Amino acid sequence: MTIDVSIERLVLDGLSRRDGKQIVTAIERQLQHLVATRGLPPTPDREITARHIDAGTVAAAGTGEARHIGDRLAHAIYRGAGG
Numbered sequence: 001m002t003i004d005v006s007i008e009r010l011v012l013d014g015l016s017r018r019d020g021k022q023i024v025t026a027i028e029r030q031l032q033h034l035v036a037t038r039g040l041p042p043t044p045d046r047e048i049t050a051r052h053i054d055a056g057t058v059a060a061a062g063t064g065e066a067r068h069i070g071d072r073l074a075h076a077i078y079r080g081a082g083g
Helices: 017-038 065-080
Strands: none
Touching: 017 065
8 A cells, every 4th residue: 555645834933844744754754663563544545635734833843843743743634634
């Protein structure tokens, strides 16, 4: 089975491009983990489209900040897809 996730626009105010790349990597890793451990959201037989998923405010966590932000965003994406 192949799952394609396309994020057209990701807004990360106040972060560097380097942090952005680390966040995207963390999102990918965490989404893979969520699907592997929790399974697909309840509607895997159709395309899931969300125009906007608000991840809320993600507080800076110091060391490992990019990973923390990426993990939080991945959880928001998963929830937004019905998970």
